[in-house]
Amino acid sequence: MLVALTALLTGAGTMAYFSSIQTSGPNLMSTGSISINVNGQDPWIGTFNATLADVKPGLKRWGNVTVQNTGQNQADLWLNTINVVTSNGSNTTTELLEPFANDIDGVIRYDLYNNTGSGLRSMIVDTDGFTISNGTHNLTAQTTGIKNRWIYLGNIPSGATWQINQSYLMDRNVTNWAQTDNMTFNVVFYAQQSQGSPQPAAPTPELPGHGR
Numbered sequence: 001m002l003v004a005l006t007a008l009l010t011g012a013g014t015m016a017y018f019s020s021i022q023t024s025g026p027n028l029m030s031t032g033s034i035s036i037n038v039n040g041q042d043p044w045i046g047t048f049n050a051t052l053a054d055v056k057p058g059l060k061r062w063g064n065v066t067v068q069n070t071g072q073n074q075a076d077l078w079l080n081t082i083n084v085v086t087s088n089g090s091n092t093t094t095e096l097l098e099p100f101a102n103d104i105d106g107v108i109r110y111d112l113y114n115n116t117g118s119g120l121r122s123m124i125v126d127t128d129g130f131t132i133s134n135g136t137h138n139l140t141a142q143t144t145g146i147k148n149r150w151i152y153l154g155n156i157p158s159g160a161t162w163q164i165n166q167s168y169l170m171d172r173n174v175t176n177w178a179q180t181d182n183m184t185f186n187v188v189f190y191a192q193q194s195q196g197s198p199q200p201a202a203p204t205p206e207l208p209g210h211g212r
Helices: 002-013
Strands: 036-038 060-069 075-087 108-115 120-124 151-156 161-170 182-193
Touching: 036 182, 060 075, 060 182, 108 151, 120 151, 151 161
Parallel strands: none
Antiparallel strands: 036 060, 060 161, 075 151, 075 182, 108 120, 108 161
8 A cells, every 4th residue: 555655655756847838929920011102192193194295306305303212121122114106196298298207215315313312323325326216217326126125224222212304306417298197105124122032033134234
């Protein structure tokens, strides 16, 4: 009986431990955001119509905007010119003396500036030979069209505001064939997650020499 009692007490003793436990509060995993606005608008509904009116040979017109990263994350930023369509307006007497054409997208020289906070930085200048589209008229040099090609603007931090200036210069050698013609187009800004492994792929196609 004594042996049995001793065994019982010994067995009970092996079940007793000092212990302590700590449990965290509810843990929240949340996703970040990539978001931009243009000229304070999201969605962007503005146009350059007022500043692009009455273009003439040798005359430069501007389309200037501010782009703000309103998301929580830094982002890579691109620009594209899409949906380029040209059309004929009214026919003037002098215009009718030349072969019919309305492809003014090929004679609009393009330049681009980006101000990230330390002054305007030239990214593309019209003397480099960039036009909206590859033209067939009397340009002074070989040109490269920017339409439907992404231009990398850089990595924009969260909360940053950049100034993006674009100019449109009708080549000085354009003659009467281009009178009263029109060109419509859309400008697209695209912000993409820049962090991750592997790095997210850039949009395609990018403008040669102006990709990420």
